[in-house]
Structure formats: C-alpha cells, structure tokens
Amino acid sequence: AQKVTQAQTEISVVEKEDVTLDCVYETRDTTYYLFWYKQPPSGELVFLIRRNSFDEQNEISGRYSWNFQKSTSSFNFTITASQVVDSAVYFCALSEQTGANSKLTFGKGITLSVRP
Amino acid sequence: AAGVIQSPRHLIKEKRETATLKCYPIPRHDTVYWYQQGPGQDPQFLISFYEKMQSDKGSIPDRFSAQQFSDYHSELNMSSLELGDSALYFCASSRLGGNTGELFFGEGSRLTVL
Numbered sequence: 001a002q003k004v005t006q007a008q009t010e011i012s013v014v015e016k017e018d019v020t021l022d023c024v025y026e027t028r029d030t031t032y033y034l035f036w037y038k039q040p041p042s043g044e045l046v047f048l049i050r051r052n053s054f055d056e057q058n059e060i061s062g063r064y065s066w067n068f069q070k071s072t073s074s075f076n077f078t079i080t081a082s083q084v085v086d087s088a089v090y091f092c093a094l095s096e097q098t099g100a101n102s103k104l105t106f107g108k109g110i111t112l113s114v115r116p
Numbered sequence: 117a118a119g120v121i122q123s124p125r126h127l128i129k130e131k132r133e134t135a136t137l138k139c140y141p142i143p144r145h146d147t148v149y150w151y152q153q154g155p156g157q158d159p160q161f162l163i164s165f166y167e168k169m170q171s172d173k174g175s176i177p178d179r180f181s182a183q184q185f186s187d188y189h190s191e192l193n194m195s196s197l198e199l200g201d202s203a204l205y206f207c208a209s210s211r212l213g214g215n216t217g218e219l220f221f222g223e224g225s226r227l228t229v230l
Contacts, residue, residue: 035219043204044223045159091158095219102210102219103149103172106158 002027004094006107013082014115021077021110023092029053034068034075035093035104045091051075082114118142120209120222128228129197137192137225141209147171148190149219150182151206159206165190194227202229 003026013019025034036048049059051068059066063080079086089111093104121140129135141148147166151159152175161174165184176182179197184190194201208221 037221043226045206045221047221050218102147103161103164103174104151104159104208104219105161108158 002029002032002094002096002105004092004105004107006092006110008110009108010111010113012113012115015084016081017114018078018080019082019112019114021079021090021092021112023075023077023107025073025075025092025094027073027094027096029096031096033095033102035091035095036066036075036077037091037093037106039089039091039109041088048077079112082112084114084116087112087114120207120220122205122207122222122225124225125223126226126228128230130230131197131199133197133229134193134195135197135227136194137205137207137227139190139192139207139209139222141188141190141207142211142220145209145211145220146188147210147212148184148188149208149210150176150190150192151208153204153206153224154200155203157203159204162192197227197229199229202227 005024032053034051038046065078067076089109091109092107095102095104123138149164150162153159162176163182164172168184180194182192204224206224208219210219
C-alpha cells in the first residue's frame with residue numbers, strides 16, 4: 001500500500017526566511033507520480049508540481065524548488081524568501097499507476113504560517 | 117482553459133437529509149475522482165469512474181453513491197446525512213484513465229450538515 005508521510009505538522013517562519021517542507025513516501029510500484037498542492041484558507045487545492053518516478057531532476061520555479069531523491073524516497077519542497085501569501089496548508093501526494101486509475105494518496109499536510 | 121466545475125459550491129443540509137453534488141470534468145477527460153476532506157484533515161479518496169464505469173472505491177460510506185453519466189459528468193449522492201459528513205468534497209478529472217499522471221481538481225463543494 002502506498003503511504004505519504006509529512007512529519008512536520010506546523011511550521012512558523014518570519015517573512016524572508018527560507019523554509020523546507022519534508023515529504024517521504026512509500027510505494028511498491030516502479031512507476032508513480034509525486035505532487036505538491038497548496039491549500040490556502042479559501043480551500044481550493046492549488047497544483048504546484050508533478051514529478052514522475054523516472055525524473056529525478058530537481059526543479060526550480062521562482063521562489064519554489066523541489067528535491068526528489070529516490071534513494072531516500074523523499075520529495076522535499078523549499079520556499080525561498082518566504083512571503084505572507086505563502087501561508088497555507090501544503091500537501092504532498094503520491095499517485096500509483098495501477099491500470100485505469102491514478103488516485104492520489106495525500107500526506108496529512110503541513111500548515112505553514114509566515115509572519116510579517 | 118476550461119477547468120473542473122463543481123456545483124454547488126456551498127450546501128447546507130439538516131441531518132438525515134439528502135444531498136447531491138455535481139462534477140463536470142474538463143472536456144475530453146474520461147476519468148473522474150471524488151475526494152472528501154474533513155476539517156483539518158487531508159483529502160480522502162472516495163470513488164472513481166473511468167469511461168462511465170466505477171474504476172476504484174475508497175472509504176465511501178454505504179449511504180453515498182455516485183455515477184458517471186454519458187456526457188462524463190458525475191454526481192455524488194449522499195443520503196441520511198450525518199454531522200460527520202460536513203466536509204469539503206473535491207472532484208478531480210484526468211484523461212486516459214489517469215495514466216498521464218495529470219490530475220485536475222475542482223474548487224470543491226463545501227457541505228455543512230446541521
């Protein structure tokens with residue numbers, strides 16, 4: 001069975017600090033996708049990134065960067081120079097490709113608070 | 117670009133009533149997923165449909181049922197509502213059964229049971 005662990009539950013930082021959100025996953029599949037979603041107080045799930053299991057390249061998008069390491073089954077997310085608008089709950093999720101189905105298993109989420 | 121449309125966005129019901137949520141996937145998407153997110157919880161998979169057939173089932177109560185219609189929209193029917201059914205319900209869609217790894221979420225329908 002697949003599992004996603006986000007050990008950090010709440011993180012509080014001051015604006016302009018860098019912050020890393022950890023994600024560790026478990027799967028027996030060789031083909032899978034990893035995701036990060038942001039959920040602001042308004043409730044919608046905002047897609048941030050999708051990474052497939054064959055692509056271990058790190059990715060940077062503006063202030064966001066992701067570090068995917070298959071050797072440690074981790075997919076960590078770093079926000080550089082955090083801003084108040086980054087305050088939200090962040091979910092890491094795993095999708096296994098099992099036939100005609102790619103349901104997501106979410107981690108418990110990390111509540112990030114960025115103080116001015 | 118068209119996104120996943122969910123309606124209604126907000127719904128208030130009394131205990132023991134029935135509620136129906138609707139989901140309109142992105143055009144040409146053949147797969148629909150339903151998730152339930154309770155307060156302070158992570159989204160939990162309920163059920164999915166591929167080409168109008170149920171493809172997988174998660175932690176969906178027996179009081180809930182769902183289907184995907186010929187136009188690929190889906191409806192989640194919830195009967196004998198309980199206080200614990202108060203949650204944000206997300207619909208997501210994908211194409212090719214989700215094998216592309218792309219999954220698009222709607223903005224959610226917030227159900228409050230009083």
